[in-house]
Amino acid sequence: MRTLRFLLQKEFRQIFRDPGILRLIFVMPVMQLMVLPWAADYEIKNIKLAVIDHDHSSYSRNLVSKVTSSGYFILTDYSGSYTRAMERIEHDKADIILEIPASFEKQLVNENESTLFLAVNAINGVKAGLGSAYLRSIIQDYNREVRTEWIQFPRFSPETTVEITSSNWFNPLMEYKVFMVPGMLVLLLTMVGANLTAINIVKEKEMGTIEQINVTPVRKVHFILGKLLPFWVLGLLIFTIGFIIARVIYGIVPAGSLFTIYSFAGLYLFAVLGLGLLISTYANTQQQAMLISFFLMMIFVLMSGLYTSIDSMPDWAKAITRANPVTYFIRVIRMVVLKGSGLADIREELLTIGGFALVLNGWAVLNYHKRS
Amino acid sequence: MNMTAVSISKIVKRYGKKKAVTTALHGISFEVQQGEIFGLIGPDGAGKTSLFRVLTTLLLAEEGTATVDGFDVVKDYKEIRKRVGYMPGRFSLYQDLTVKENLEFFATIFNTSIEENYDLIKDIYSQIEPFKDRRAGKLSGGMKQKLALSCALIHRPSVLFLDEPTTGVDAVSRKEFWDMLKRLKEQGITILVSTPYMDEAGMCDRVALIQAGRILSIDTPQGIVRQFGKKLLAVKAGQMLPLLQAVKEHVAVADAYPFGEYHHVVMKGDGRQELADYLTKKGFEFELKDAEPDIEDCFMGLMKEE
Numbered sequence: 001m002r003t004l005r006f007l008l009q010k011e012f013r014q015i016f017r018d019p020g021i022l023r024l025i026f027v028m029p030v031m032q033l034m035v036l037p038w039a040a041d042y043e044i045k046n047i048k049l050a051v052i053d054h055d056h057s058s059y060s061r062n063l064v065s066k067v068t069s070s071g072y073f074i075l076t077d078y079s080g081s082y083t084r085a086m087e088r089i090e091h092d093k094a095d096i097i098l099e100i101p102a103s104f105e106k107q108l109v110n111e112n113e114s115t116l117f118l119a120v121n122a123i124n125g126v127k128a129g130l131g132s133a134y135l136r137s138i139i140q141d142y143n144r145e146v147r148t149e150w151i152q153f154p155r156f157s158p159e160t161t162v163e164i165t166s167s168n169w170f171n172p173l174m175e176y177k178v179f180m181v182p183g184m185l186v187l188l189l190t191m192v193g194a195n196l197t198a199i200n201i202v203k204e205k206e207m208g209t210i211e212q213i214n215v216t217p218v219r220k221v222h223f224i225l226g227k228l229l230p231f232w233v234l235g236l237l238i239f240t241i242g243f244i245i246a247r248v249i250y251g252i253v254p255a256g257s258l259f260t261i262y263s264f265a266g267l268y269l270f271a272v273l274g275l276g277l278l279i280s281t282y283a284n285t286q287q288q289a290m291l292i293s294f295f296l297m298m299i300f301v302l303m304s305g306l307y308t309s310i311d312s313m314p315d316w317a318k319a320i321t322r323a324n325p326v327t328y329f330i331r332v333i334r335m336v337v338l339k340g341s342g343l344a345d346i347r348e349e350l351l352t353i354g355g356f357a358l359v360l361n362g363w364a365v366l367n368y369h370k371r372s
Numbered sequence: 373m374n375m376t377a378v379s380i381s382k383i384v385k386r387y388g389k390k391k392a393v394t395t396a397l398h399g400i401s402f403e404v405q406q407g408e409i410f411g412l413i414g415p416d417g418a419g420k421t422s423l424f425r426v427l428t429t430l431l432l433a434e435e436g437t438a439t440v441d442g443f444d445v446v447k448d449y450k451e452i453r454k455r456v457g458y459m460p461g462r463f464s465l466y467q468d469l470t471v472k473e474n475l476e477f478f479a480t481i482f483n484t485s486i487e488e489n490y491d492l493i494k495d496i497y498s499q500i501e502p503f504k505d506r507r508a509g510k511l512s513g514g515m516k517q518k519l520a521l522s523c524a525l526i527h528r529p530s531v532l533f534l535d536e537p538t539t540g541v542d543a544v545s546r547k548e549f550w551d552m553l554k555r556l557k558e559q560g561i562t563i564l565v566s567t568p569y570m571d572e573a574g575m576c577d578r579v580a581l582i583q584a585g586r587i588l589s590i591d592t593p594q595g596i597v598r599q600f601g602k603k604l605l606a607v608k609a610g611q612m613l614p615l616l617q618a619v620k621e622h623v624a625v626a627d628a629y630p631f632g633e634y635h636h637v638v639m640k641g642d643g644r645q646e647l648a649d650y651l652t653k654k655g656f657e658f659e660l661k662d663a664e665p666d667i668e669d670c671f672m673g674l675m676k677e678e
Contacts, residue, residue, distance in 0.1 A: 006480040010469065017468050208464030212523075215428050215458045217450065218481050 003218060007226030015230060021196070029188045029238050033245045036184055037177045040307070047131040050077035050085040050094035057105035059146075066142050067098070072134050086119075095121050096131050108146065170255075170338040177250050182333040183306040185242040189265065190272050190326055191297060193235045197276030198289040201227055206285060224365060228273045235269045236262070255340030261333065264346060267353050268329045274360030275325075281367040300326045325356045376442075377531050377562035378404040378427065383436035385422050385585075396422040398585040399436065404564060404578075409557050411576030412566040413667070419585040420566035421461060424535050427564070428458045441530050454482070457529035461536040463516045467509030471500055471519055474508050475526060482527035489528050492559060496552055497522045514545040521552070525561075532556065534565040538572065550575045570668040581671055588674040596670050602626065603642060606634035606663040609656045618654050622647055627676055636669060 015021060049067065053060050068075050073096075077088050088094040099117035101107075107114040116139065122128040171178050204210040213223060239262075246252040254261060276293070283289035301307075303317065304326035310318060321327045328349045335341040343350070385397040396419045404410040412420050425431035427440055429449035437444065443451045465474045475497070479486050490497075500515050500522070508519060517537060524532060534553075538546045550572070553563055565576070573579045573593045581588040581596070589596055609615040616635050619628045624643030628635055637647070644660070651658050 002483075003481055006477060010466070010473070010477050013473065014466065014468050207467070208460060208462050209466055211430060211460055212458070212464050212478075213481075214430055215453055215456065216478070216481050217453045217483075 004222045004225055007218070007222060008229060011226055011230045015234070025192065025196075025234060025238060026241065028192075029242050030245060032188060033181065033184060033242055034249065037180050037250065040176075040180050040184075043176065044127050044130040044134070045072055047073050047127065047134070048076045048093060048095045049073040049135075050079065050088050050097045051075060052079055052082055052085050052097065052099045054080070054102040055100050055104040059105040059108060060100045063100070063139070063142055064098075067135065067138050070134070070138055072131075089119070089121050092121075095127060096135060098135065178252055178338065179334065180306075181246045181250050181252055182337045183304075183330045185239065185246065186326060186329045186333055187301060187304075187306065188242060189235055189239050189269065189329075190300060192238055193231060193269055193272035194276040194279065194296070195290070195293050196234070197227060197231050197273050198279040198283065198293055199286055200231070201277065201280035202283050202286050202289040205280075220365065220368065224277065224368065228270070228277065231273055231276075232266075232269050235273075236265065239265050252337065254337040256336035256342060260341070260343050260346065261336050263343065264329065264332050264336075264350060264353070267350065267357060268325065271325050271353050271357040271360055274357055274364055277364035278360055278367065281364055300324055303327070304330050306330055325353060328353055375406040376403050376439075377406040377408075378410075378438070378440050378564065380423075380427070380438045381436055383423065383426060383433045383438055385419070385426060385431065385433050396585050397426075397433070400582075400585070400587055401436075402580055402587060402590050404562060406562050407557060407560050408577040409553060409563045409565065409575070411573055411579040412564065412582055413568075413570060413573050413579050413671070414566075414582035415568055417584075418582045420582060421535055423582075424458070424533050424564070424566060428456055428533055429453060454527075455530045457524035457527070457532040459520050459524040459532075459534045459537060461539060463520060465508050465516075465520060465523060468507060470505050470507050471511070472504040474519060475522055478523040479526045484527050486526065489526055492528055492556075493522045493525050495555055496525070514541060517541060517545070517549065521549075525556070529561065531562045531564065534563065536566055536568065538567055538569065546572070570666070570671060573667040579667070581667075581674060583671075583675055589670070593667060596667060597665055600665040600670050600673060602665075602673070603639040603644070604663045604665045604669060605637040605639060605644060605647070605660060606631070607637055607651075607658055607660050608634045609651075609658040611656075615651075615656055615658065618651065618656065619647070622650050627672065629672060631668070634663070636663060636672075638669070638673065 051064055053064065064075070064078075067073055076094050077085060079085055079088075082097070082099060085094065085097045085099075089097065097117075097119040099119070101115060101117070104114050104116075118132060118135065120128045120132045168174050201210075204213070243254075243258075275296075279289055279292050279296075283292055299320070303313075303321050303324050305321060306326075310321050310327070313321065332341075332346045332349045335346060380403070381401045382399045383397050383401070384395065384399050387394045387396055400419075400423065412423065414420055422431065426433045427438055427445060429445050429452050432446065437446075439445065440452050441455050443449075443455075445452060466477070469477065475486055479489075496518050500511070500518050503511065503515065508516065511519060521534075521537070524534075538549055541549065553565065553575070557563060567573075573596075576593065578590065578592050579596065580590040589599065591599065607615065607619060612630070612635065616628055616630065619625055619635060619637055624640050624646055625637055626640045627638040630636075639647075644662075648660055651660070
């Protein structure tokens, strides 16, 4: 026990003496949380629209003004030919072309129906999909308006229409930030935990100090605990800073209890630190450690359900997300922060992460040898 | 009284797998008595560090057995770690901790304290004590070495392993260092020291000459010199390089190599007069004299025999 105390004392001394690490630990989370949530917003705005109006009627003008007043579209071109509009797309000056045929108004009035043409630049799939969906719903809306305008009498519409009203639970305003910020907090914790531990131990290898420790009677368990505990404490500290930022800047107040979140975070950190430890037993230089954790981090981020929904992934990808500890914490933190879940609701995730912690740390301990 | 501190028997160490196997130690055996300064002398890559790492339980040997202080390096490694001090060739203390913190740290992980063993390290530590609040990374080379030695001694080890402690250290500090080792020996500590410098052999009680993973000879420094048994000449001339060529071509010469400002010439028999005549005929203006062999000459000779 005495040995562990001195190992911890030494570790904290070293951490607090390294201004680079300190800056990294405190500035990185603040920057990430202040900047990224504003950029990582899925709502598509500012879609550049090119309109080809062959009709020049009051109906077509109405339609165009309805589209532009929605706020999602910017009318960048109002031209007379499809070729010209296509050129605009090629030069990336337009994302969507809306073509209104010459007899749009006439057909609508006489034949009760008319056609419109949409051409979408699909290089950015998300933008194309959402953009055309927005446009379609605006046009449908317009369609209904036109219809109600005509069918004022008789008062009861002969056609039945289904109107949909939705209410958003747990995130009533469908705010992206409420949903993203907690997830980013998880990523931060993962990065700090895995990277710092891995690099710290590999540094001892590079400097040769680990040899000097290895010839002493220090027990393996003590040495490893001496490495894990300081970063566990630091991790929770960063997590706390993150929560304060989330509250002050984004007004995110967890619906569930902090106790639930911290219990999970504490356990999760052990899993992540175990991962860092495992990396360090395989890597011989800090560069190697960095690259391995960088590679893992990419997979962790993209396969965690932070940015994309896991439900829409193919089965093999779902299997990978299940082997990713980040997935569980992101799910849990969203459940607790938005929905107010308690410990009983996250039972399964707690057990899974506990399993991760055991396996990763166990593997690392088995793979760490005081002699080669 | 004459106890064995370190005993090594047929140690083989190989590195690499399958095709690219390098054998660093080819079945080395020797014994070191308690309380002696034992020098392991050989060029870079001879296997000195590998052997030290096997003895300090950092490396597992493929074959052979070794004991340190009576404990087996494989079975009783825990006991060994409690009673050996190891100073690796590269400075490997915490550069971001101060002198005092480093020493305290190593004292506490050995379950002791600076005060308890201060008498042992006083000689050495007192020289760096004025800088005890300076970070180890900011010390000069000589001071780093003293700190490393203090840290290796703080738990009063019975056997001390010093891997190339004087490499990269100036002549004055080297002399000082050997004086320190002599004083430690008086305290009853067995010291194994490796060095690539032949001139340091004379400081040891016994030395082992090691080359390419094999022991060439083990004896006292005087014993090794006595083994030389051939006539040695020293020759000097205005043009040293052509002189060496010419000397090597003569039939009575076994070997010749540069040695300081002279060339050392190992003769097959006596033949001094023949060599002198031969060189005069070749047109050299030279100086030829008898020379006393030292460890380096012995090493060169033994290497040739291999």
